Amino acid sequence: MMGMKWAYLAAGIVFEVLGTICMKYAEGFTKLFPSILVFVFYGLSLAALVFVLEKMEVSIAYGIWASAGTALIAIIGMLFFKENVSVAKIVSVSFIILGIMGLELLD
Structure with missing residues (x-):
């Protein structure tokens, strides 16, 4: 069951990324299908995060997500x-990734 929290967290991250990509294609909510997908993917992302928070500290889960x-x-x-x-930009993204690793490895 310990691995399930990581599976839910990974799914939440993927859905959040998909929702953000759909935002780009929604063009200010002028495109119907990508606009609908924004809400679907963000809803799934937040639902996954809710399940993660049952088993993980909010500071760690939300920080990683x-x-x-x-x-x-x-x-x-x-x-x-x-x-x-x-x-x-590359250095900044690298620091974000190092921060994620720090949250997980140093907890």
């Missing part, structure tokens, strides 16, 4: 949406 989603979206933005890639 929020920062992993942020790091993944930054990477996806650079790779798939052709956003600016800079040394500062």
